[in-house]
Amino acid sequence: MPIASRENKSSARRILAIDIGGTGLKAALVDTRGRFLTERLKVMTPKLPYPKHVVSALIELVAPLKKYDHISIGFPGYVRDGTVFTAPNLDTKAWAGFPLARTIAKKLGKPTRLNNDADVQGLAVIRGKGLELVCTLGTGFGTAWFRDGELMPHLELAHMPIHHKDDFDAYIGEREREKIGDKEWNKRVKKLIPVLATVMNYDHLFIGGGNSRRIRFKLPNNVTLVSNDAGMEGSAFVWHPKGPRKVRR
Numbered sequence: 001m002p003i004a005s006r007e008n009k010s011s012a013r014r015i016l017a018i019d020i021g022g023t024g025l026k027a028a029l030v031d032t033r034g035r036f037l038t039e040r041l042k043v044m045t046p047k048l049p050y051p052k053h054v055v056s057a058l059i060e061l062v063a064p065l066k067k068y069d070h071i072s073i074g075f076p077g078y079v080r081d082g083t084v085f086t087a088p089n090l091d092t093k094a095w096a097g098f099p100l101a102r103t104i105a106k107k108l109g110k111p112t113r114l115n116n117d118a119d120v121q122g123l124a125v126i127r128g129k130g131l132e133l134v135c136t137l138g139t140g141f142g143t144a145w146f147r148d149g150e151l152m153p154h155l156e157l158a159h160m161p162i163h164h165k166d167d168f169d170a171y172i173g174e175r176e177r178e179k180i181g182d183k184e185w186n187k188r189v190k191k192l193i194p195v196l197a198t199v200m201n202y203d204h205l206f207i208g209g210g211n212s213r214r215i216r217f218k219l220p221n222n223v224t225l226v227s228n229d230a231g232m233e234g235s236a237f238v239w240h241p242k243g244p245r246k247v248r249r
Contacts, residue, residue, distance in 0.1 A: 010239045012070035016062060016110070017235035019074045019117060020054065021045060021210075022089030022139025023174070026232060027062045032240050034124055034233035038065055049090040051098045059107055071110050072235035073100065074117035076140060078156055082114045088158070088169060089139040113238050116154050117231055118142030123151070124234035125206045125226045133202040136209030136231075137189070139175075141168040145200070162192070174211065182214055190217050 014037060019026040023045055029037040043061050046053040077087040082101030086092045105112035121144065122134035128149030136142035141158040144151065158169045170176060172192065177185040196205065197220075207215070208226040215225065227233075 012239035014068045015235050016068040016071045017232035019231045025057055025061055028232055029065055029068050030236050032236050034236040050094045070239050071112040072238040073114045074120035074231055076117050079114050079116055118144040119151055120234040121208050121231045123237035124230035130203035132204050133200050134206045137211035138209040140173045186216050
């Protein structure tokens with residue numbers, strides 16, 4: 001399913017926002033502006049994060065949330081047309097080819113869109129001008145790439161080599177942070193920013209995800225930290241691409 005539609009109007013008014021992470025599952029209702037209508041509900045991701053276990057946990061998690069008309073799912077991996085292709089921090093072998101959007105739509109009875117979690121977060125924070133890169137620091141490393149507010153084809157930068165045999169996920173992911181500590185982790189993130197600037201030539205970089213709160217160094221003027229809540233706020237703009245942030249022409 002596409003991240004956005006060419007249509008100017010959408011019937012979505014109360015959107016069930018689901019954010020799947022390597023360590024936690026979150027859900028809440030948001031309105032067309034991305035404002036929360038309910039509290040944020042959260043549970044730990046199942047220890048065996050296979051599709052059937054995650055889907056069961058999600059159905060139980062969202063049970064208290066009522067009267068929504070559309071569903072948006074942010075997923076930590078490469079997805080297309082409602083289907084998961086990769087899930088590096090869950091289990092790609094178990095998830096590859098799983099029709100997550102269709103499965104959730106069938107169980108909950110509402111139209112459902114599935115998108116990469118960084119793409120969803122980006123829809124909530126971008127300004128809609130120039131080249132904007134969104135990076136999420138969490139269990140792994142996520143990215144979303146926008147040009148004048150338009151979401152570009154998804155790039156899995158997380159799996160590009162950055163240091164010896166380590167890719168971005170291995171170099172600054174949560175497992176490595178726990179191993180090396182916050183001080184060394186900050187050094188690595190600080191080193192990463194100019195690399196991204198050189199490779200991507202972005203006008204602005206937004207950094208979110210749960211571990212963004214651990215950053216302790218001064219950021220360049222064209223780099224902004226954003227709330228981790230944006231991962232669910234952006235669910236509104238999955239269904240309302242011409243919303244109040246005017247990120248679409």
